[in-house]
Amino acid sequence: MTEEEPNPWAEIVGPCYTVTSMARTLGRTKAEVMEAGNDLRLLMLRTEDGVYLFPVFQLHDGEVVRGLREVLLTLQAGVNDLWTWAQWLNVSLPEADPPRNITRLIEGRLDEALRDARHDAWSWSN
Numbered sequence: 681m682t683e684e685e686p687n688p689w690a691e692i693v694g695p696c697y698t699v700t701s702m703a704r705t706l707g708r709t710k711a712e713v714m715e716a717g718n719d720l721r722l723l724m725l726r727t728e729d730g731v732y733l734f735p736v737f738q739l740h741d742g743e744v745v746r747g748l749r750e751v752l753l754t755l756q757a758g759v760n761d762l763w764t765w766a767q768w769l770n771v772s773l774p775e776a777d778p779p780r781n782i783t784r785l786i787e788g789r790l791d792e793a794l795r796d797a798r799h800d801a802w803s804w805s806n
Contacts (some may be wrong), residue, residue, distance in 0.1 A: 758801025
């Protein structure tokens with residue numbers, strides 16, 4: 681990838697918070713935000729240059745989307761790659777209802793999200 685080419689992950693993941701801005705948004709300390717990222721209560725991505733980012737899509741009305749941790753733990757059984765999980769949550773699938781998996785969580789459709797997460801995790805691990 682050259683300097684002129686945009687990073688494709690920026691479009692896949694969308695806007696992100698830094699540790700500081702996520703802490704401010706959630707009313708937590710930076711240490712609490714890092715701890716939440718480390719134990720998968722938040723989706724925390726690490727860039728190649730060591731910067732930690734938190735995709736905005738995991739918040740709704742200023743709160744972490746309910747069921748996020750359960751989905752992340754389920755996806756982890758298939759592949760331990762947080763960037764893949766971000767893609768799974770946020771990429772729009774035109775034929776799906778709703779089109780993005782994160783929308784299922786926002787709408788309270790955790791059972792459906794977990795069903796698909798289990799299926800995809802299984803396929804990743806085989």
